[in-house]
Amino acid sequence: MKTLIVYIHLIAACIAIGILLIQDLALAKSLGKPLSKTAIQELSKSADVMFVALVALWVSGLTLVVIGYLDDPQQYLFNEKLWAKYTVVSILTLNGLLLHFFSFARITSPSGLLTFSAHEQILVVVTGAISSVSWLFACYLGIARNWNHNVSYEFVMTVYGAFLFIAFLVAGSVLYNLHRKDSCEFPQNFYS
Template structure:
């Protein structure tokens, strides 16, 4: 039973990271311009799959913790790497909520990322970087068995933030170095407000 749960846990993580990296590469190629409808549809499907994978990751992970505690009640919860992993997954979950309600509507808007103000642009890139780094680091913690019972919680989190900080700098430097958007990628029609784009996106998701 435990082996099956571990297998499901790993599959969920692999699927999420694979799709995430593909979407990150696709978004990077657009260089912040407005996305075509096909790319928006693909992004919607990817977001649903990654959200489902995160739910599976939580459920299977909690089941593994229960099994581990039953097998070794005196020492299992003393593994500080375990608590660091839960912290990273917690950050990933909260960041996912921010992505869904703040960043995603702006990425798929007719303005594109380059059409956003500097603060909005910075926050969108920040949530995207946190998502990528957190998924990759959480997967690493899943296989970092030499860290079990040997490293402190603070050490693991310090490594996480040392990876996150330069990734944020690279992401922000890249997006802010691009020339400002002219017409949001479509010069033939006026730009609709972001609220209208968000409402239209919500209706499209509800129909799928």
């Protein structure tokens, strides 16, 4: 039974990561310009599939925790990497809500992302960076068996934070270059 649940967990993660990478690439190619109707439909379908994958990951992950606890009630819950993984997954879940209710509306706007205020543009690229890093890092934690009971929660979260920081720098650089490439001026309030 446990093997089947691990398999479901793995398949859900693979589907989510595949869609994430495909959509991130498609959005990067758009260069902040308006998306086509087809691209918007694909993004919407992808968001629906990612939601189902995330629910499957939560259900299968919590089931695996219960099984792990029942197998070894003395030690299983003392694995700090496990708690870090659930923190990262919680962050990506909350960020997913922000993506769904804030960022998607700006990305799919008929005028394109670059017409929004600087604060809105920054929030969109930050939510995108958090999403990409969180999904990839959560998957890494799923296979980092050598970290079980060997690393602290603080260590794992520091590594995660470092990847987020790098992603924020990259996202900011991409946004800055989008404005330069299109010879658009930054919105007047960009630096305020």
